[in-house]
Amino acid sequence: MVLTLTTIDNQQQWRNFFCQVDELETAFDILSGIVQRGSQPVRASLRDGNGIIDLPLDIFNNHPFSEPIRILKKEWESILAQPLHKPVVQELTPSEWFTRLLKAKQNRIENLQKTLGQMQNLLLSTKKEMAKGPYKTRLMQRYQSSIDRYADLLAQAQLSYTALLCPATSD
Structure with missing residues (x-):
């Protein structure tokens, strides 16, 4: 240097x-x-x-x-030289794994719903507040595209959650 x-x-x-x-x-x-x-x-x-x-x-x-x-x-070399302590892996029963999986899927659905609602609010406020013009049109198209994408993701997540709760029986 x-x-x-x-x-x-x-x-x-x-x-x-x-x-x-x-x-x-x-x-x-x-x-x-x-x-x-x-x-x-x-x-x-x-x-x-x-x-x-x-x-x-x-x-x-x-x-x-x-x-x-x-x-x-x-100090930081000393800290980095210390061996890492491996976390104790907890053995879970199948029902505990199932409960965790359900909770994760519920959280995903809730997060997608929140995001979808926020995108819809952005679209509405843009429609109301912004002056007409090409920038507004592009922005509204971008918001609508995001809304469509999040609606699809939400539908997929809900189907996945439903399939987990009510698995199809094979005859």
């Missing part, structure tokens, strides 16, 4: 310089050190393979960044 800085020093002289840095912390420490010596940063940016990042100047003060960031890095 390349750190590029523009500063105004103690003698009110504009200074431009750049340096190669390997870590963000190093760039932050350099900028904090410049502020500590009495210069005021005007612009600071980091260039890497992905582009240029403009650094927010108001966060740099007389305090170094590297040590707090290293401490934070050690």
Whole structure:
């Protein structure tokens, strides 16, 4: 990464310089050190393979960044190094699975009904509130298309729920 800085020093002289840095912390420490010596940063940016990042100047003060960031890095590395605890898989009876499945299908139906109602309200308010024109027409067509799609999804969900409650018997 390349750190590029523009500063105004103690003698009110504009200074431009750049340096190669390997870590963000190093760039932050350099900028904090410049502020500590009495210069005021005007612009600071980091260039890497992905582009240029403009650094927010108001966060740099007389305090170094590297040590707090290293401490934070050690903390998250420690957390990530801990083994994951696998959740205890609860064995469910077929009736418990069935109850869960029913509840999931009921929730899907309720969510689809809410979404369908919201889309219908959007269509109605657009019809009432917007001035006539091509934008209104396109918007109403888009809303109607969404309403049709959600109505189909709702019908499918209701059929699925009904089929679960009243399975067809094969003779």
